[in-house]
Amino acid sequence: MVPEQRRQQIVTALGTRGMVRADDLATQLGVSLETIRRDLNELERRGELTRVYGGATRAPKRSEGWDRRVGSQVAAKQAIARYAVRLLRPQQTVVFDMGTTLLEAAKALPGDWAGSILTTSGHVASHLADHAGVKVQLVPGHVREEELAVSGPAAERVFAEGFADVALVCAGGVHPQAGLTGCHEGEATVRRQMIARSFERYVLADSTKLGRVSTYRVTDLSSITAVITDSDVTKDVLDALVARGLRVHVAPPLPVDQHA
Template identity: 35%
Template structure:
């Protein structure tokens, strides 16, 4: 099989099965695992898959820059945001992550809601100015422009000194095996620090993120209270997560 044919085969397999196991492909095609790994490395270099130990997973579309992500799955994000906003209780304290879905959560909050929002996103803090009864606590640090959030040691240290009832967390990848992932190591560390300071953590994930993976794990499945998604409940990945005991809050 020519290299171009192998490439097409791998992409077709990834689309159909949702993952590639290098040793299985090597046995199927009668080639070495090294050849499969080289092909996967080339595909990953083009942004067509996310390499993981032993193979590859679909790459998340949420690794695009912040401006571009505003136009990705806007309807799904609005549905997820509506459910997430309903979890914020009057008088409560919520840690709100950055990103486009979190911004949709701000717009979904009742205008008269009285609560405290802790965030490391200047974009989120600015959007909350229009909510007269929301007290805003902004965590500072080095700004990671991809998601318009503060990261780094100073931000993590500040996060360790807050407490909240609820954390609404964004990720770029949601996969039964890879867990909850994002594309930057410091951002992943910041998300863990924020989640650790809340009684409950719910992950915001519109359907395009389901079944995909990014480079850095944020949390394992037992580290969250539930997943809010507009994905079809009969989608294989959602069914697998449900079978694993993950609470799914449908936003269809």
């Protein structure tokens, strides 16, 4: 089998399974492990996959626009958001990350909840600005247009110099081997600080993010208290994450008449 035929078989396997292991490929294709590693390196160079420890996953999708993402997976995000805010206790200091699921969490925050919120999202800060009993601080830094996401050295310093009770963070991907990953380097760095400086750390990720790897590493799964996802998560992905010691909370779907 010529190299290109072998590489096409690897890409086909990724399309079916989402993840491949190098040793399994070597056995299936009858070549050495070193040959498979060279194939994976070449396919990653072309942007057809992402290398992870022991194998590879599908290449991450390019980031979609804010308006499009706001309108996708809405029911799942609302279920995750309502589950997450029930974990918050009064008078806590809570970090709200950027992203559409975190905006849903801001919308789901009970009207009688009181406490402090530190956020990297202009959308979250704007929504909570008039929330009685809530002190909101939008961290300083560079703002990514449309997303209104804040990152950069100034934002990193805010989280490096203090502590929070709870961090609610987003994810570009949550993968058994690659851990928590994100789409933007600066935001991934800030997210890493959020997690390191919070006592409880919850990742709000709909089921389409689980088993995926995005471009920039944030942290290992061991640094996360739990992932909160929706009921569409598949058993194989769920089992793989749990096998790595990750706690996964599956938010029950909302009644149809409760969808905003």
